[in-house]
Amino acid sequence: MLIGSRSAERAELIAAEYRGAGHSGRIAGGSNSDAAAAELVIVTVPYDGHADMLSSLATELTGKIVVDSVNPLGFDKHGPFPLRVAAGSAAQEAQQLLPESTVIAAFHHVSADLLDDPTVNHFADDVLVLGEDREAVAVVCELATAIPGARGVYAGRLRNAGQVEALTANLIAINRRYKTRAGIAITGMS
């Protein structure tokens, strides 16, 4: 796995931290352009830099599966709220900017804190996976299901990604009220 960043040095430092923490698998760091050379690329930047970064990588990302997990949220004194995105969602915006890539929306709700916590080795969360391309959806569902306890669940076309991204605001509200790290699971699928 390659972690990309605007600064390759910074990415390598973070990769070294993960290696030091005993995470399994080979983890290296590099530039965003290095990371874009992979078969499957996960985009986890703040929404602010989303469009610029994707536009600058359009050539490298041609023919690739691009997993967009970006949540366009604003924050004010009342907490988080969804930003209006002209394209409908960050994922649809990504697909417009990357017409030669296959954009899949997924991994919006899994708490980074939980994923990072070495004492947590089981998740009860489902990962909602959205996209137009059935094969790419299957690949990303499989990737999600590789997280112990988690499950990848197809949850609709890209035009239904906006509310999945925005739902992160609700999970933050739940976290604040109940002092937890909330995620979501789909019932009725056992």
Add this chain to the structure above:
Amino acid sequence: MLIGSRSAERAELIAAEYRGAGHSGRIAGGSNSDAAAAELVIVTVPYDGHADMLSSLATELTGKIVVDSVNPLGFDKHGPFPLRVAAGSAAQEAQQLLPESTVIAAFHHVSADLLDDPTVNHFADDVLVLGEDREAVAVVCELATAIPGARGVYAGRLRNAGQVEALTANLIAINRRYKTRAGIAITGMS
């Protein structure tokens, strides 16, 4: 409990059906105006008639808790998709139309089929409850928790209701792909 309808006769017929099916509690039918006389009113109309009906009942609903469970969805050959609502969500629209009522958004995702099914007596679903008024939120959370197995969970202010309403489109997509009656549960809250 009183079921309201534009046609009081139709509401009474449906109430009689529920009584015949052995549902516990007293269930009667009446006009929408009759139903609006209750302390707590649940609005479950299609989005089409939502604004007109609420406007016509604004006087009766003054000082009441109005639970809005309306999902503004459109449907085409690709399935369901969220409708853009000028107010941000059906719940915010309701609050604008009913400035003297306390609008709470809840019960968007619980499958009516499941609730109706007399062989189902346990739910694994959480009911997301949104609103500005902490006391009214608590009342509706309690109501949700009265459904065996279900739990009412505070999930943010009304400005975060739009994505909760729209998420019903994703649940419909899940239902179609996996041939199920999907709902949602919040993880990390045991």
